[in-house]
Amino acid sequence: MNDIPQDADAVLRLAAQSMFDVLASTAQGAMVVNRAHRVVWISEGYKRFLPALGFRDESEFVGRRVEEVVPNTLMAQVIDTGQPILVDLLTNKAGTFLVSRLPLRGPGGEVIGAMGMVLLDHPETTMQPLMNKFACLQAELDETRRQLAAEQSRNRRSKHRIIDFVGASAAAVEVKRQARRVAQADATVLLLGETGTGKELLAHAIHAASRRAGKPLVSVNIAAVPETLLEAEFFGVAPGAYTGAERKGRDGKFRLADGGTLFLDEIGDMPPALQAKLLRVLQEQELEPLGSNEVVKVDVRVIAATSRDLEAMVRRGEFRADLFYRLHVLPIRLPSLRERAEDIESLVEVLLEDIARRGGLAPKTLSAAALRALTARPWPGNVRELRNALEQAFLMSDEAQLEPRHFGLRDPGLPMPCALGAEPPHAIAMPGRLAGATEATAALGWPGSGPDLPVLHDRTEDAALMPASTPATLPARKAELERAAIAQALHRTKGNRMAAARLLAISRATLYEKLAKYPELASG
Numbered sequence: 228m229n230d231i232p233q234d235a236d237a238v239l240r241l242a243a244q245s246m247f248d249v250l251a252s253t254a255q256g257a258m259v260v261n262r263a264h265r266v267v268w269i270s271e272g273y274k275r276f277l278p279a280l281g282f283r284d285e286s287e288f289v290g291r292r293v294e295e296v297v298p299n300t301l302m303a304q305v306i307d308t309g310q311p312i313l314v315d316l317l318t319n320k321a322g323t324f325l326v327s328r329l330p331l332r333g334p335g336g337e338v339i340g341a342m343g344m345v346l347l348d349h350p351e352t353t354m355q356p357l358m359n360k361f362a363c364l365q366a367e368l369d370e371t372r373r374q375l376a377a378e379q380s381r382n383r384r385s386k387h388r389i390i391d392f393v394g395a396s397a398a399a400v401e402v403k404r405q406a407r408r409v410a411q412a413d414a415t416v417l418l419l420g421e422t423g424t425g426k427e428l429l430a431h432a433i434h435a436a437s438r439r440a441g442k443p444l445v446s447v448n449i450a451a452v453p454e455t456l457l458e459a460e461f462f463g464v465a466p467g468a469y470t471g472a473e474r475k476g477r478d479g480k481f482r483l484a485d486g487g488t489l490f491l492d493e494i495g496d497m498p499p500a501l502q503a504k505l506l507r508v509l510q511e512q513e514l515e516p517l518g519s520n521e522v523v524k525v526d527v528r529v530i531a532a533t534s535r536d537l538e539a540m541v542r543r544g545e546f547r548a549d550l551f552y553r554l555h556v557l558p559i560r561l562p563s564l565r566e567r568a569e570d571i572e573s574l575v576e577v578l579l580e581d582i583a584r585r586g587g588l589a590p591k592t593l594s595a596a597a598l599r600a601l602t603a604r605p606w607p608g609n610v611r612e613l614r615n616a617l618e619q620a621f622l623m624s625d626e627a628q629l630e631p632r633h634f635g636l637r638d639p640g641l642p643m644p645c646a647l648g649a650e651p652p653h654a655i656a657m658p659g660r661l662a663g664a665t666e667a668t669a670a671l672g673w674p675g676s677g678p679d680l681p682v683l684h685d686r687t688e689d690a691a692l693m694p695a696s697t698p699a700t701l702p703a704r705k706a707e708l709e710r711a712a713i714a715q716a717l718h719r720t721k722g723n724r725m726a727a728a729r730l731l732a733i734s735r736a737t738l739y740e741k742l743a744k745y746p747e748l749a750s751g
């Protein structure tokens with residue numbers, strides 16, 4: 228009784244020493260590792276685990292880095308963080324063990340190494356309920372991981388082949404010829420073309436026709452990822468670089484695409500700081516995950532795409548010239564739908580079939596008048612806009628044949644209604660169309676609304692978005708029309724600017740520029 232010290236610090240020290248002695252003597256085995264993660268000592272008891280770990284004797288084991296000789300150990304983590312792991316289950320080729328890991332500190336409190344103890348070497352017999360629970364959780368985790376991996380590999384398969392690029396016009400045939408040619412090479416491909424011209428479709432098709440077809444195709448839409456997350460998204464995060472969800476680290480898209488193809492959509496939206504890093508990966512085929520100073524080799528073919536004028540961006544200093552030339556090795560320009568209006572008929576046929584199949588609906592056809600009306604449109608949103616228009620018309624009509632009125636259009640083969648003494652074009656009943664758009668676009672000889680906004684059904688929504696009095700001058704009218712189209716796109720996408728930009732067939736950067744002109748919309 229008298230031997231127990233009176234002051235609290237001394238009591239604690241005594242308790243720690245006793246606990247250490249008890250643990251060390253009752254443990255099945257113990258080891259000490261220094262700050263450089265090297266094993267410096269093992270207890271007599273520990274020696275019996277050596278054969279199961281693949282070592283004949285102590286001399287082969289002591290002196291080696293602990294992570295090399297004990298698979299799945301967390302001793303290095305304890306040394307690096309200074310935090311103990313009092314109780315843990317360690318499973319490796321030698322079996323499952325109940326273990327404890329404590330940091331060892333020097334006189335100044337600095338971590339000088341760690342002690343690891345095997346408390347129980349057959350916990351499955353002595354701690355059955357806990358082990359059963361652990362085994363169940365482990366099995367569930369393994370199954371979830373398996374499902375996730377299967378899902379990811381399904382998603383990473385190519386969705387399209389070159390024959391899926393519909394079109395027999397000279398321009399479409401040339402695109403397919405170039406796609407087949409670049410599929411045989413391994414250099415970077417740059418797909419250039421307006422929004423909705425099929426750049427993503429073609430990227431999938433090129434991958435599917437290349438020698439990398441059996442490997443993953445991984446896509447990143449640069450405009451859709453917040454700038455602060457892009458670097459981690461591309462290059463990954465090293466374990467321990469962050470706390471929380473990223474603690475274990477994660478692979479970046481380059482790593483996930485290893486052996487396969489990385490599709491970089493909207494490359495023109497790449498922030499300048501990342502452009503330099505991307506250039507390095509393209510040149511060296513190696514990268515450094517965030518928070519790591521190790522270089523990782525990757526074998527990735529890049530297909531980049533943009534609807535922006537990259538050359539003009541280079542001239543304005545917004546895009547690095549060296550990266551541009553690196554990407555521009557095998558450029559393919561995708562024609563707009565205006566340049567290949569003769570393909571509209573075959574596109575309509577394929578798209579209508581696809582819409583019916585996906586929706587489990589009865590097939591519909593297009594009347595000759597509707598085809599004439601669709602062919603006369605400029606389609607600034609290209610094939611995507613055409614598909615949207617067909618989908619809306621499909622759902623709007625009960626008839627098996629789609630007519631111009633289902634698209635809010637008139638047959639361009641007919642004389643203008645005003646010539647027949649009927650109402651002027653802007654007053655033609657076009658159910659659910661944007662009133663101002665109809666008027667302005669009719670004035671321009673284009674009987675449609677804004678890109679990707681072919682049919683609008685909510686008249687109250689439209690009315691709310693249009694001004695009470697229409698401005699008189701053409702610039703003022705154009706500005707009002709633009710403002711209304713943006714307001715409507717934001718309304719429909721519930722304020723999602725990326726989606727709104729797509730709907731409007733403009734880049735995200737252009738949408739931001741325009742929002743600066745209409746601050747009342749930006750704050751909405």
Ligand SMILES: Nc1ncnc2c1ncn2[C@@H]1O[C@H](COP(=O)(O)OP(=O)(O)OP(=O)(O)O)[C@@H](O)[C@H]1O
Nearest residue numbers: 391392393421422423424425426427428534610611
């Ligand atoms: N030639 C084509 N044949 C068949 N479908 C096409 C063709 N071109 C585009 N599409 C279809 O049009 C839609 C838009 O195509 P895609 O996403 O490939 O365009 P994009 O050029 O990548 O657009 P964005 O620049 O906006 O990302 C998709 O549904 C795609 O399947």
